[in-house]
Amino acid sequence: xxxxxxxxxxxxxxxxxxxxxxxxxxxxxxxxxxxxxxxxxxxxxxxxxxxxxxxxxxxxxxxxxxxxxxxxxxxxxxxxxxxxxxxxxxxxxxxxxxxxxxxxxxxxxxxxxxxxxxxxxxxxxxxxxxxxxxxxxxxxxxxxxxxxxxxxxxxxxxxxxxxxxxxxxxxxxxxxxxxxxxxxxxxxxxxxxxxxxxxxxxxxxxxxxxxxxxxxxxxxxxxxxxxxxxxxxxxxxxxxxxxxxxxxxxxxxxxxxxxxxxxxxxxxxxxxxxxxxxxxxxxxxxxxxxxxxxxxxxxxxxxxxxxxxxxxxxxxxxxxxxxxxxxxxxxxxxxxxxxxxxxxxxxxxxxxxxxxxxxxxxxxxxxxxxxxxxxxxxxxxxxxxxxxxxxxxxxxxxxxxxxxxxxxxxxxxxxxx
RNA sequence: GUGGGUGUAGCUCAGUUGGUUAGAGCACUGGGUUGUGGCCCCAGAGGUCGUGGGUUCGAGUCCCAUCACUCACCCCA
Numbered sequence: 001x002x003x004x005x006x007x008x009x010x011x012x013x014x015x016x017x018x019x020x021x022x023x024x025x026x027x028x029x030x031x032x033x034x035x036x037x038x039x040x041x042x043x044x045x046x047x048x049x050x051x052x053x054x055x056x057x058x059x060x061x062x063x064x065x066x067x068x069x070x071x072x073x074x075x076x077x078x079x080x081x082x083x084x085x086x087x088x089x090x091x092x093x094x095x096x097x098x099x100x101x102x103x104x105x106x107x108x109x110x111x112x113x114x115x116x117x118x119x120x121x122x123x124x125x126x127x128x129x130x131x132x133x134x135x136x137x138x139x140x141x142x143x144x145x146x147x148x149x150x151x152x153x154x155x156x157x158x159x160x161x162x163x164x165x166x167x168x169x170x171x172x173x174x175x176x177x178x179x180x181x182x183x184x185x186x187x188x189x190x191x192x193x194x195x196x197x198x199x200x201x202x203x204x205x206x207x208x209x210x211x212x213x214x215x216x217x218x219x220x221x222x223x224x225x226x227x228x229x230x231x232x233x234x235x236x237x238x239x240x241x242x243x244x245x246x247x248x249x250x251x252x253x254x255x256x257x258x259x260x261x262x263x264x265x266x267x268x269x270x271x272x273x274x275x276x277x278x279x280x281x282x283x284x285x286x287x288x289x290x291x292x293x294x295x296x297x298x299x300x301x302x303x304x305x306x307x308x309x310x311x312x313x314x315x316x317x318x319x320x321x322x323x324x325x326x327x328x329x330x331x332x333x334x335x336x337x338x339x340x341x342x343x344x345x346x347x348x349x350x351x352x353x354x355x356x357x358x359x360x361x362x363x364x365x366x367x368x369x370x371x372x373x374x375x376x377x378x379x380x381x382x383x384x385x386x387x388x389x390x391x392x393x394x395x396x397x398x399x400x401x402x403x404x405x406x407x408x409x410x411x412x413x414x415x416x417x
Numbered sequence: 418g419u420g421g422g423u424g425u426a427g428c429u430c431a432g433u434u435g436g437u438u439a440g441a442g443c444a445c446u447g448g449g450u451u452g453u454g455g456c457c458c459c460a461g462a463g464g465u466c467g468u469g470g471g472u473u474c475g476a477g478u479c480c481c482a483u484c485a486c487u488c489a490c491c492c493c494a
Contacts, residue, residue, distance in 0.1 A: 007485085059492050063418085081494085110494080115418080117488060126494060193491085204492085258493050268494090275488080282494060306494030331452060362452045370454035381452060395454070 008114070008122025010308075018319025019311050023154060024107055027127050027305075030150045034142065036103040036129060041085045043109065047075040053084030053293055055260025064112040078111035081259070082128040083286070083302060084293065090132055091295035101133040119277035119309045129283075130302035132290065137237035140265045140285060140301055145245055147269060147281055147303055156313055159269045159280060162252040163242075164224070165235040168263045169288065171228035176202070178221045186216050206254035222253040234264055261286040265301065274309055281305040325416040327369035327377045328355040331362055335380040338405075342378070345409050351416055370395065376416065378408070 005011065012020060028038065051061050066078040079085055086104055089095075095102050106128045113122060129146065131139055144161060151159055167175060183190075183198045183205065190198070194205045194213050206217050227235060242249050249267075257266050266284035274280070283303025290298045326346065330339040336359070343353045354372060356365035362379070369377045379391040379400075390408055393400040403411055 004485085064492085112493080114492070115490095116486090117490095120493070124494065128494095201492085209490095276490085277493070279494060304494055309494065329453085361447090363454080364447080366454040368454085377454080379453070383452080391453090393453075398454090400453085 006122070008116040010121055010123070015321060016311070016319075018321060019314050020307070020319070022319040023307065023310060023314075024127070026153050027105070027107065027150055030146065030153055031105050031129060034103065034146045036105045036146075039086065039089065039104045039106055040108075041082070041089050041106060043079055043111075044076050045079055045085055045088065047077040049084050049088055049293070050077055050080060053087065053261065053289060054081065058258060058260055060112060060258065064114055066111045066113055080112045081110055082106045082108070082126060082304065083130060083259075083261075083289070083300075086128065086130050086302075087132075087290055087293050087295065087300065091290065091293060096133065096296060096298055099133075101131070103129075103131050105129045117277070118275040119306070119312065121308060125307035127305040127307060128302060130300060132300045133298050134301075135287065135299040137234050137265075138241060140234075140238050141241040141245065141247075143283065143301055143303060144242070144249075144267055145247055147283070147305070148247060150305075151269060151280070154310070155315060155318065156271075156280070156310070159271050161247065161249040162255055162268045162270055163239070163249045164252050164255040164266045165227055165231060165238075165264050166257065166262055166266050166284070167223050167227050167231050171226060171231055172223070172263075175221065175223050175226035178226065179203075182220050189216055203254075203256040207256070217254075224251070224253045231264055238265055257282070257284055261289040261292065263287050267303070271309075271313060273313060277306075277309065279306070280309045280313065322352065323373045323375075324352040324354040325374070325376065326351060326353050326412060327365070327372065327374040328353060329362055329365035329369065329377055329379050330356060331379075331381040332385075333359075335382060335385045338385060339378070339380045342380075342408065346412060349409070349413055349417075351413065376412075378403075378412070 047065070047067050050065065054060050056062075060080050065080050067075060070076050086106060090102060090104075107125070109123050109125050111123050114120060116122060129143065131143060144163075148159075148161065151157070166172065179202055180198070183202055187195060187198065190205070190213055191208065191210045194208050194210075197205050197208075205213060206220070208214065208217070224235070239249070239251075252268075255266055255268060262284040264285045264287070267282070268279045269281040270278050271280055272278070281303055283301070285299070285301040287299040289300055290296065328339040328343055330336040336356075339355055343355050346353050354369075354374065356368065362381075366377065375395055377393045377395060379393060381391070384390050384402075384405075388405050389402045390405055391400050392403050392408075392412070
């Protein structure tokens with residue numbers, strides 16, 4: 001029995017890897033134009049980092065983490081998200097002492113033990129961007145604008161920015177109190193799932209697909225109506241700056257975040273083409289997280305882009321396979337070695353060169369060159385070799401010309417570079 | 418963790434009420450007179466029919482179990 005990959009872990013094969021490279025390169029270019037710097041952090045952390053950072057009672061911590069004890073007996077976890085690790089590094093290396101503001105991004109895999117489905121995997125890749133040290137609503141907007149900028153550069157224009165405010169430690173409890181009262185007073189009218197959610201995850205009831213639940217929740221209290229004065233000001237400034245930058249958005253007062261640390265601004269980029277998992281990117285503000293993880297009182301905001309979801313939305317032609325500049329076809333052992341040497345010379349000069357390695361017929365080598373879509377084939381045969389020449393065939397025009405072998409590298413480089 | 422759908426060649430799929438050596442297209446390999454690609458033609462290679470039981474004279478086809486994939490719920494990027 002051959003060994004297969006683990007459920008929920010996917011190979012990214014050569015014919016789609018171009019899309020990934022394109023997405024990553026575009027993210028680096030765009031983010032750096034906003035003065036973000038890349039940071040690389042471990043995939044494995046002490047389990048406590050996530051239980052404290054993400055929240056003990058979240059689904060991620062309760063049932064989705066890849067946690068095990070290592071050989072020294074400490075509990076470690078494959079990161080289920082990046083923000084906690086970035087914050088840990090930020091605190092551990094005292095980055096805030098050198099610079100009051102840090103703009104960081106991370107590209108890499110996350111791990112969550114969930115049942116796979118469309119757009120959801122156990123190992124999945126994210127691009128994360130985080131800003132530490134700025135509380136002004138202007139930075140909330142800059143982060144969203146940068147995300148949209150990136151998505152436009154990559155060719156995704158039709159995504160919708162959804163915005164909400166989750167309040168803060170001061171105003172959220174009174175809202176939750178009111179929501180609970182409302183839910184309990186209507187308890188008997190909800191579906192079984194929602195009755196359970198009243199206890200486990202009250203905000204999720206807003207997302208219930210059942211018509212009768214939707215109807216009841218239409219009357220339910222919204223966080224936006226319970227924001228304290230500071231949170232309200234913050235939210236209003238965010239929307240007014242978005243308008244100033246002519247960035248369209250829709251307010252989704254029912255939007256919920258799965259991680260405990262989010263406060264105030266929360267946002268998602270949503271697509272209609274992704275099935276049930278419709279968020280390509282999501283983020284928000286997390287002003288208390290750095291303190292929670294043992295650092296100084298420094299605010300933070302950031303987002304994560306789901307790479308697999310992003311890639312699945314790209315049009316098929318982006319990042320298509322590279323084709324070699326030249327194919328070298330040879331006939332006979334002497335010319336095979338001659339061609340091998342020439343390939344090396346040209347590669348050292350930066351050309352991409354493929355050749356017929358096995359002693360196959362010219363026809364077979366030509367077929368392969370054609371399949372690879374090489375624009376030129378250099379034919380090195382016994383006759384040519386005796387004359388000290390080679391035949392260069394232009395595959396598109398079907399014309400060919402003789403080249404002097406000693407001059408061949410020069411001519412080829414000029415033609416193809 | 419729960420529910421639905423699907424498992425036949427590398428890929429996309431046929432396979433008649435159960436009946437001989439399981440097929441096609443694409444892809445792959447070789448060839449179509451001496452050293453020239455795409456199109457066309459010919460040939461070849463490639464399958465424990467997901468796996469394990471059962472029913473039957475006989476199972477790709479029927480039954481049971483199991484596994485995998487997939488979609489949805491839960492939840493999230």
